[in-house]
Amino acid sequence: MATLKELVKRPEVLTGGHRLCAGCGASIAVRQVLLGTEHPVVVGCSTGCVEVATTIYPYTAWKSSFIHNAFENVAATISGVETAYRALKKKGKIKKEIKFIAFGGDGGTYDIGLQSLSGALERGHNMVYVCYDNEAYMNTGIQRSGATPCGASTTTQPAGKVKPGKEQFRKDLTSIVAAHHIPYTAQAGIFHWKDLVNKAEKAFKVDGPAFLNILAPCHRGWRYPMEKTLEIAKLAIDTGFWPLFEVENGVWKINIRPKQRKPIIEWIKSQGRYKHLLKEENKHIVERIQKEIDDYWKYLEGMCKATQPE
Amino acid sequence: MKDKLALTGNEAVAHAMRQINPDVLAAYPITPQTEIVMAFSRFVADGVVDTEMVPVESEHSAMSACVGASASGVRTMTATCSQGLALMWEIVYIASSLRLPIVMPVVNRALSAPINIHCDHSDSMGARDSGWIQIYCENGQEAYESTILAVRIAEEEKILLPVMVCLDGFITSHAVERIQLLEDKVVKDWVSERKTKYSLLDVENPLTYGPLHLQDYYFESKRQEAEAMRNAYSAIPKVVDKFEKLTGKRYDYLEEYKMDGAELAVLCLSSTYGTAKTAVDRLRAKGVKAGMVKLRFFRPFPAKEVVNALSKAKAVAILDRSDTFSNQGGPVFNEIRSAFYEKKDKPFIINHIYGLGGRDINVEDIEKVYTDLEEILKQKKVETLVNYLGVRE
Numbered sequence: 001m002a003t004l005k006e007l008v009k010r011p012e013v014l015t016g017g018h019r020l021c022a023g024c025g026a027s028i029a030v031r032q033v034l035l036g037t038e039h040p041v042v043v044g045c046s047t048g049c050v051e052v053a054t055t056i057y058p059y060t061a062w063k064s065s066f067i068h069n070a071f072e073n074v075a076a077t078i079s080g081v082e083t084a085y086r087a088l089k090k091k092g093k094i095k096k097e098i099k100f101i102a103f104g105g106d107g108g109t110y111d112i113g114l115q116s117l118s119g120a121l122e123r124g125h126n127m128v129y130v131c132y133d134n135e136a137y138m139n140t141g142i143q144r145s146g147a148t149p150c151g152a153s154t155t156t157q158p159a160g161k162v163k164p165g166k167e168q169f170r171k172d173l174t175s176i177v178a179a180h181h182i183p184y185t186a187q188a189g190i191f192h193w194k195d196l197v198n199k200a201e202k203a204f205k206v207d208g209p210a211f212l213n214i215l216a217p218c219h220r221g222w223r224y225p226m227e228k229t230l231e232i233a234k235l236a237i238d239t240g241f242w243p244l245f246e247v248e249n250g251v252w253k254i255n256i257r258p259k260q261r262k263p264i265i266e267w268i269k270s271q272g273r274y275k276h277l278l279k280e281e282n283k284h285i286v287e288r289i290q291k292e293i294d295d296y297w298k299y300l301e302g303m304c305k306a307t308q309p310e
Numbered sequence: 311m312k313d314k315l316a317l318t319g320n321e322a323v324a325h326a327m328r329q330i331n332p333d334v335l336a337a338y339p340i341t342p343q344t345e346i347v348m349a350f351s352r353f354v355a356d357g358v359v360d361t362e363m364v365p366v367e368s369e370h371s372a373m374s375a376c377v378g379a380s381a382s383g384v385r386t387m388t389a390t391c392s393q394g395l396a397l398m399w400e401i402v403y404i405a406s407s408l409r410l411p412i413v414m415p416v417v418n419r420a421l422s423a424p425i426n427i428h429c430d431h432s433d434s435m436g437a438r439d440s441g442w443i444q445i446y447c448e449n450g451q452e453a454y455e456s457t458i459l460a461v462r463i464a465e466e467e468k469i470l471l472p473v474m475v476c477l478d479g480f481i482t483s484h485a486v487e488r489i490q491l492l493e494d495k496v497v498k499d500w501v502s503e504r505k506t507k508y509s510l511l512d513v514e515n516p517l518t519y520g521p522l523h524l525q526d527y528y529f530e531s532k533r534q535e536a537e538a539m540r541n542a543y544s545a546i547p548k549v550v551d552k553f554e555k556l557t558g559k560r561y562d563y564l565e566e567y568k569m570d571g572a573e574l575a576v577l578c579l580s581s582t583y584g585t586a587k588t589a590v591d592r593l594r595a596k597g598v599k600a601g602m603v604k605l606r607f608f609r610p611f612p613a614k615e616v617v618n619a620l621s622k623a624k625a626v627a628i629l630d631r632s633d634t635f636s637n638q639g640g641p642v643f644n645e646i647r648s649a650f651y652e653k654k655d656k657p658f659i660i661n662h663i664y665g666l667g668g669r670d671i672n673v674e675d676i677e678k679v680y681t682d683l684e685e686i687l688k689q690k691k692v693e694t695l696v697n698y699l700g701v702r703e
Contacts, residue, residue: 080378119367
């Protein structure tokens, strides 16, 4: 992997001056991913925060070619672009190596765009799909998604007098994607930039589809001070809330293993979306969440063990 | 010219696509369009074409992939019908708004519910305001030629709009006709290569497709789209002239049959025109002054041509193979009635909705329409504006 010195010299594809919030985790994720290749890229983006805030006509924050089609179809859209590229390359009408990236939020990926993503993965397009997961529909005002964690309060599943916010656990999208047996699937976080850029490099290099699920803290939706985005991103890893792992050609590997996972209550205390969980009557929910995390780690360890090459 | 081949309408369309040899085809199978995708897939499998196929998991993804491919500057096609068109609806609008010249055969089939696989025009008529050009074909020969014609219309620089080539499900798509194919080279030269100034793959000159337009720009963007359809109205006849030089066939906005001296006229789209011509012949033999008009392009709507043609008659019936459920009749009727508003001395104009879900329309049904028109002329008034033809009530 390139050194930090080399990385900082790479030209920015997403320029400053876009209109994402100060302290937005998604723009950091996007920039780190784009450091993963030196080839020209064509970027596809589903409707969502990154799309609306980077391409308000007549301006664009993208130095690369960019296409936004709709909410649920960035995977299909970029698969069309990539197919056009192959058609032209086959005929010798284009020689240049170009990389194709799709960015979707968790709403556009876990929920409404899951079919489009699954189809594109199964067809084997040479593309990198990146989910910037901020755990709710943030662009439209913090509505619950399939990625929203258990216990979080959102505007469509708020904590109220009788309901403690979201009662279900989030969907394990990374495993769902891995089950397509594509060459490369990984989960990453923005605090661990080296791990993330390394994963992006691998994703761009493989022949076929690659998928990165990146936890992208959103201070508006998660209710923490905007300057704490990277601290929160780190806490997600330290508590085991967001394990950093990869599945490379079917082999599962945990990339960063906290020596001693911090208790999940530290994660819960750090964000306003969980504040109702601190009440005595909701203690059992915190315990449920802790158990779910511990179980997930057991599952991950099992997958790593089961897929180790002999 | 090659010999005529016995082909179904779908096979004829697939042959048109083979000769066009698009760079990318993204499609999903649906009855009665499936045969087009199957036949074309065979051409791909045998290396007859060098098209890259995207075998998508839904029509929504078919149109989404077409948008991505067409925005990358390559010639892009798909085909669908009915529920498939309904599923891709959201992206159908985006394709035209991004000014992407995609060509899509639509094998007209009824919309659910109740589920039905047979012909009516509810699917494409529902998409009449999506900004696509729409051509309605009478038979397999027309479907074949219209598909080839459509490529040049869509990609004409003054137009740059996608085109639906509509043929009647089963009636045209599955009936075997003797089809006269053009020479492969003739079609190859006619379509040549797509030229575009706006490709996502031109990475030295990056561009942004599909940015957010707010209150300050959205309206201008839509106004330009309206202008593109106006341009299409004036530019299509020029493409049609060139096509005539190639094929000897005229693909005018509409076609007339025995309209000279006609007092009673019926206008319809697609395969019904063939049946209707027989009815006109029978009536003429009996001394009834009957005539017939076939509307070929519904978008852009050729208002002037339609008014001119139908003004020759004193009473006119518009046949619609779909309903708008507005209590005001079918979509073709509404458009034509509106077009006549400025006209003095206009004929009586009534509507017959027929053939939904593949209900057969025969010569006697159409003769009945002329009987209705005769009665109106006799009474000098219209009793029932919107009639349902051939249904149990």
